[in-house]
Amino acid sequence: MNNTDKQPTAAEKMFGDFAPKLAELTDRVLFDDVWERRELSKRDRSLITVAALTATNRPDQLRFHLAKAIENGVTEQELIETITHLAFYSGWPGSVTAIMIARELFSVSK
Numbered sequence: 819m820n821n822t823d824k825q826p827t828a829a830e831k832m833f834g835d836f837a838p839k840l841a842e843l844t845d846r847v848l849f850d851d852v853w854e855r856r857e858l859s860k861r862d863r864s865l866i867t868v869a870a871l872t873a874t875n876r877p878d879q880l881r882f883h884l885a886k887a888i889e890n891g892v893t894e895q896e897l898i899e900t901i902t903h904l905a906f907y908s909g910w911p912g913s914v915t916a917i918m919i920a921r922e923l924f925s926v927s928k
Contacts, residue, residue: 828882860890865900868892872901872916873908880916884923894924 826834827845834841853863864887871880887897897920905913 861887861892864890864892865896868897868916869900869904872904872912875909875912875915877915877919880919881923884920894920 827841827849829841829844832841853860858866864883867883868880868887871877871883884897888894898917901913901916901920904916
């Protein structure tokens with residue numbers, strides 16, 4: 819962190835003490851640059867990211883991005899449908915893992 823008044827980012831909290839450069843790249847390149855590009859809406863980026871994480875069976879990152887997708891205007895039903903659709907294109911096990919994570923996250927928010 820550059821400013822002592824600034825709260826640490828999620829990346830800084832998770833691994834900044836161990837891998838500060840990775841935390842910096844996550845914050846400055848991925849979230850400050852890639853996610854802010856105007857060519858796609860954040861909503862579309864969220865759907866694409868959830869699809870990619872489901873297809874590649876990345877449950878740890880999926881937890882964060884399902885919640886971020888909701889913040890970016892994707893509905894729970896749209897996320898469930900996306901995960902269901904992917905079962906036939908990228909594999910049943912990844913979709914089952916993703917749907918169980920979604921179920922856990924969405925039940926907490928209600």
